[in-house]
Amino acid sequence: MIEIRNFSFRYREGREPVVRDVSLSIPDGCFVGVTGPAGSGKSTLTYAVNGIIPHCYPGDFYGAVTVDGLDTVEASLTDVSRLVGSVCQDIDSQMVNTVVEDEILYGLENFAVPREEIPARVDEALSSMGIAELRDRTIDSLSGGQKQKVAVASVIALKPRVLVLDEPTAELDPASSVAVFELLARYAREHGTTVIVVEQKIALLSDYADLLVIVDGGAVRYAGAPRRGAGPFRGAAGPGRQLPAVHHAHERAGAARPLRRACRAQRGPGGRGVQGGARMIEFKNVSAGYGEGAPVLRDVSFAIADGEFVAFVGTNGAGKSTTMRLANGLLKPSAGEVLVDGVSTRDLKVSELARKVGFLFQNPDRQICCNTVREELLFGFKALGEEGSAADAAVDAMIERFGFDPDAEPFLLNRGTRQLLALASIIVLAPPVVILDEPTTGLDFRECVKVMDTVRELNEGGTTVIMVCHDMEVVADFARRVIAMTDGRVVADGPTFEVLRDPAALKAAHILPPQVTEVALILGREVPGVPPAVAEADTVSQMVEALAAARGEEAVGSEADAPSDDVAAVLAAEEAAAPARPAACAEGSR
């Protein structure tokens, strides 16, 4: 039993408390999902449970947090750790060993688990996470999903009463994310462990959490059961069964506008310039790899025309990032040819490539290196030797457009703003092609919309956009063409909705379709009387109306309109916080 009573916390460096007067009771064995925008205080809330505050990050702690009666402030961090196991966000630095088995042993050794118990504990932890075969592997050789499972296994080996995880799926592809949640939920059920997980993927949370906690502005805005299986969708087959409620939430939060646009674009003749434009990036039978290892990419061919918006999808390790490195010449192919605007990357200088292809890396902190925002924006011009009044004017325009403080220190900005700054420092050079590697990872919904709106405007202005993205909602909302990859090969290439609707392509690339496509598929498959056209992914409201008509139920309509639970209220609050949100999809299409 976890009791949080009137908890407030202000970090020593901070001026304002990040969490204010939060009270929450979490019963034993509960699976708790905590979500909310970046900087909302959701991580701080979990730090209070696992003792990281005030023991590692000092500050003003008000109220009380107890775990099974143990006060997390009065007890030492070590004593709290006996009850509460924690998996940190940065998995790579959490690992203290080089081999999986040693990593599992580490905590067991420290907490002086009797020797005769240790082998069974290690076996159990590994098999609970489904990674028994990884026992002797070096951690370095594992994929992101496998590392995450090792991190969880190393903590559950200690048999904690409570397990706290901070964004465990932030860098995982959808299939690995589901796998991690599935294993976690099963373990928790079998052992009666309380799980508290901070997560941005609200769809995952509503699938697995018993208790959903939405934090915003340091306060709990909602704590209750996530809405599951609403109305007519209940019992619909497959992983889509809990989707409509989630989708409704998305819709209310404003995802409807780009979604509708994507739907409409899909009905058109395949978007602007897909076939006709000049070839900006062309791969001709490209193979490539790193060092002496096996090639990561094998015989890949495709062409991307001027003005396209293409998303590359597939699991971690499928070769997407390698493809991006090839496309901007950071990596040269071992066989075949990569052409940028008709010229082989082998014949282009670094500066020429940087002029043609802008590259936004997944981690903005690898890119940001200057002392002020203005310098950062000017950096690209400096590197290319193009300083001057034109450069200054372009930088000023960027500052104006994004509302940056030109004298702010980049590293002190929050994650979303750093990502925007990194993006701005690329597009200030106005390259004809922009490549984005996981542009929305680690961003909350509002930041994600801000970054992606910028990208869309860029594309509408004629820039070719190529992105790698795990978030199929973002892919469905923004990209017009999808290239799916598996094991270094292209397994599907076509207009977004065609690929995302194609079961064979989805299976081959190990991806789950976005909610809107799933809803469309379920409707087309499950509901008699619904014309097949619905499956062509019209607007969601039309589909729901069609369903209502087919079923003769008004439940659907009332369900969709009534803010029938607090999730909707919270999201309405979020809507108010971001006033530029368009009206919900349902209103727009009537």
Place this chain on the structure above:
Amino acid sequence: MAKFLEYVPGDSLLHRMSPAAKLVGAVLFAVACFVNSNLVFLLVMLVIALALAASCGLGRQTAGLCKAVLGFSVILAVVLVLTTPAGTPLVPLPWGYIGTGSLLAALTVIVRLMAAAIPLFLVFYVTRMSDITNAAVKQLHVPYKYAFTFTSTVHFIPVFMNDMAGIMEAQTARGVEFDGSLAKKLRLMMPLCVPLLVSSVRKTNSAAIAAEVRGFNLRTRASGYKDYPLAARDVAALGLCVALLGAAIALTALGM
């Protein structure tokens, strides 16, 4: 791909040896290289070191290592050549001369550094990090905090190198050309220390927290689950290293 100083799984003789024996053996070997300046002896030591590397299939890593050590020792060698006037004069210098002795001394430095460094580095490639830490704590009585700090530092080297490579890649994509003269490269890399420092501090901080919530402070000498008994091969290897050290001392004492 194996990274710098990171464990490479295997079952060679060196892999199977007790970690403490490997550590002590490597140190004895390195000391032997330093107490003696006989070039022939040092060349023999280098050959032994290379044979050890080959025996556990780490030729590629060792070649990389040799290159790095060579780069470093060449600087020392150049200083030596210019400042040690010995042997038959070959090139006159305003402050002395470069002689055959100077060249010999420079060559000795290069061979010595390589021969001494290879076994020490090999220990990290053929031993799991936790085994080094635990054996050092259990058998060599090194306090756990020191042993952990040391192995963690080594563990973080490839992490930081990876970060640096990522940062350089990001800057290359913005048009910074790193290939060029060394001076130019250094000038371009200086500003990149900022992001590297920021990420390093973040990483070490979260690593410390992660260790602490898994009972770091409770750890004692007896905590380690595995034991590392000395086998016959360990004793033999240690005996061999002692013999090499003895030979080095004897040769020095004999003035050879």
